[in-house]
Amino acid sequence: MTHLSPDQVVDVAEGCADAAVAAHAARCASCRAKAESLLDAVRLAESDPPVEPSPLFWPHLAARIGNAVRREGARVPFWRSWTWRLAPIGAAAVLMVAIGIGARVWPGTPGGSPLVPAMPAGSPAQAAMEPSADVETADDPSWLLVSALSADVSVEEAEASGAWPPPGGADKALLQLDDAERMELARILRAELRTRGPVAPQGPGA
Amino acid sequence: MSTRAAAWPAGGIQPDWTLTVLPSTQDESGRDEPLGDLDDRRLVELCLAGRVDAFDVVVERHQRVVYQLCFRFVRRHEDAADLTQEVFLRAYRGLRRFRGDATLATWLHRIGVNVCLNKVAGRKVPETPLDDAPHIPAAGDDPAVSFAKAREGARVRAAVARLPRKQRATLILRVYQDLSHREIALALGTTVGAVKANFFHALGNLKKILAEEASAKP
Numbered sequence: 299m300t301h302l303s304p305d306q307v308v309d310v311a312e313g314c315a316d317a318a319v320a321a322h323a324a325r326c327a328s329c330r331a332k333a334e335s336l337l338d339a340v341r342l343a344e345s346d347p348p349v350e351p352s353p354l355f356w357p358h359l360a361a362r363i364g365n366a367v368r369r370e371g372a373r374v375p376f377w378r379s380w381t382w383r384l385a386p387i388g389a390a391a392v393l394m395v396a397i398g399i400g401a402r403v404w405p406g407t408p409g410g411s412p413l414v415p416a417m418p419a420g421s422p423a424q425a426a427m428e429p430s431a432d433v434e435t436a437d438d439p440s441w442l443l444v445s446a447l448s449a450d451v452s453v454e455e456a457e458a459s460g461a462w463p464p465p466g467g468a469d470k471a472l473l474q475l476d477d478a479e480r481m482e483l484a485r486i487l488r489a490e491l492r493t494r495g496p497v498a499p500q501g502p503g504a
Numbered sequence: 505m506s507t508r509a510a511a512w513p514a515g516g517i518q519p520d521w522t523l524t525v526l527p528s529t530q531d532e533s534g535r536d537e538p539l540g541d542l543d544d545r546r547l548v549e550l551c552l553a554g555r556v557d558a559f560d561v562v563v564e565r566h567q568r569v570v571y572q573l574c575f576r577f578v579r580r581h582e583d584a585a586d587l588t589q590e591v592f593l594r595a596y597r598g599l600r601r602f603r604g605d606a607t608l609a610t611w612l613h614r615i616g617v618n619v620c621l622n623k624v625a626g627r628k629v630p631e632t633p634l635d636d637a638p639h640i641p642a643a644g645d646d647p648a649v650s651f652a653k654a655r656e657g658a659r660v661r662a663a664v665a666r667l668p669r670k671q672r673a674t675l676i677l678r679v680y681q682d683l684s685h686r687e688i689a690l691a692l693g694t695t696v697g698a699v700k701a702n703f704f705h706a707l708g709n710l711k712k713i714l715a716e717e718a719s720a721k722p
Contacts, residue, residue: 303701304700304701304704304705305696305697305700305701305704307704308685308700308703308704309700335707335708335711336704336707336708338711339707339708339710339711340679340707342660342710342711342714343660343664343675343679343680343707343710344679345653345656345657345660346656346657346658346660346661346664346680347653347657348572348680349571349572349575349576349581349584351571351581356564356567356568359567359571359585359588359589360560360563360564360567362585362589363563363567363588363589363592363593364556364559364560364563366589366592366593367556367559367563367592367593367596368556370593370596370597371556
């Protein structure tokens with residue numbers, strides 16, 4: 299004889315079994331005993347009464363949750379904060395690239411003086427400005443567009459338009475570098491100084 | 505039609521105020537309904553439209569059951585309050601994911617069970633001191649009877665805490681939170697049959713644990 303499955307025993311104990319299951323339980327002492335044992339266990343579990351904190355607790359808890367929810371709503375998404383932090387650095391980087399490309403595509407500016415000071419050939423900084431072998435910058439329409447747009451823009455105009463880091467922006471960016479980035483910057487500066495040779499001391503005591 | 509907008513000169517002075525359109529809380533007769541009179545679904549709509557005060561009503565309405573659920577898992581008032589806050593914060597963050605195929609209460613139970621099971625995962629079951637027992641003796645109760653009730657309650661609570669995770673969650677939701685098997689299935693992301701089977705085994709194990717403890721005591 300097949301006895302009731304656990305879920306059918308639960309149905310019998312809770313009085314919601316269908317007719318066939320209920321008929322089996324009425325005939326089978328073993329399944330009836332299981333259902334009664336289940337009800338015993340429920341009564342045991344119910345002997346642990348529900349928790350009832352002080353009535354004063356609920357307004358306190360609701361206020362606490364309300365404050366947490368409002369703090370949550372006021373939180374600035376991290377991507378937005380990062381965008382704003384990186385904006386001056388990004389603007390400066392775009393401008394530097396634009397000026398560099400402009401100087402390469404149109405070496406002679408109307409005033410006759412190049413916007414980018416000449417760097418010794420083969421220096422790390424010069425190498426960084428060189429397009430890599432697999433980038434065809436001269437034929438790239440987007441680079442040409444950037445160069446064309448930035449060719450007549452002076453530093454003063456860029457500053458006035460807001461596309462220039464604010465005062466102290468470079469210092470702030472420097473302070474935000476991590477140890478590895480600072481070491482890399484130091485390495486580039488040292489290499490640059492070695493290429494240019496010793497710098498003569500300047501100032502009143504020199 | 506005479507409106508303020510029509511009176512503005514084109515290209516002239518712009519208004520120094522902005523118009524924000526929020527879902528109306530008016531009933532069919534145009535009367536403003538208090539937030540407390542709105543059902544959960546309407547409150548959720550208002551929350552999604554930016555009405556944080558609508559979420560306050562959700563909290564006031566459901567904090568008691570969520571707290572009681574959390575207390576059943578952690579058995580400490582401070583922890584239960586912290587977890588209740590966590591449950592509502594998660595609900596607030598994920599309100600857009602509430603699709604309405606279950607009630608808001610069932611959805612909160614689902615979040616609550618997940619938060620509580622994560623909290624108690626791998627944690628040693630603490631002994632509940634009798635002082636922490638939540639039973640408040642009614643006036644006129646015999647102190648000896650009250651003490652026996654409190655001791656029995658603490659014993660049962662400790663036994664429930666020793667049940668496997670799913671059995672424990674099922675038993676708590678069925679016996680203490682009074683959810684139907686279908687609601688429990690929605691809350692635990694399982695089938696009604698599995699819920700009933702878990703309930704059956706949870707009660708069997710509960711009896712076994714209590715019997716073992718009783719026989720182990722001198």
